[in-house]
Amino acid sequence: MSISRPFELIRDLNDSKYLWKIAVRITDIWYVQLPPKPRHMEMILMDCKGDKIQVSVKRDDFNQWREHLIENKTYVMHNFNVVHNDLQFKACNHAYRMQFNVGTTIKDRDFPDIPQCKYEYKKFGDILAGNFQTDLLVGELFCFSLYISILTYLLIY
Incomplete structure (x- = not known):
């Protein structure tokens, strides 16, 4: 018998702890190059409720992850940093954003209940x-x- 922690929702992510476990789909992925700095990767993740959060993969971890993360695929992600979303321009309205660190792990896993996309229309x-x-x-x-x-x-x- 295996006892596993339940998945947490993106809406619940905050900087109060370090051990998170989420099931997500990568809805968007892009690379940022701001010379003279090396490239880094940015992503948008979405969970089964349609909530989204922005993720940064810094230059030190870029090479480790770029081959393993594919847009529109679903994953289980563990152990990442959650920090205030203080970016000048935000890709999501979540108050926090995620950053991969040395302890971050990801596993390919099929989650058909996570939608391909979710539109958010303004009135x-x-x-x-x-x-x-x-x-x-x-x-x-x-x-x-x-x-x-x-x-x-x-x-x-």
Whole structure:
């Protein structure tokens, strides 16, 4: 008989502890190169509830993980750092983000209950009223662009 810790949800991740176990899908993965620094990897993870969190894989761990992490695949992840999401521009609205460390482990595992994607639409009234995060890149950037287009249209006509 095997006793295993249950999976935690992304919405519950915070900096109060170091031992986390999550089941996630990588919904987006990209590489960042800011010369003269070496490249690092960024990802968006989503759990079975559709909650998302941004992940950074720093340059020291980049080579270890880049071949093992594939967009749209599901994984079990253990032992990573959870830090405040203090980035200038955020890819998720989660208050925290994850960072891989030396003790991080991942395992390929099929989780059909984790959706391929989840869309988060803004209400048109919220866009017109300016009720959106200006530092959120995914979706909100489009909303801001749409907001400016609507205002321009209303001023011209």
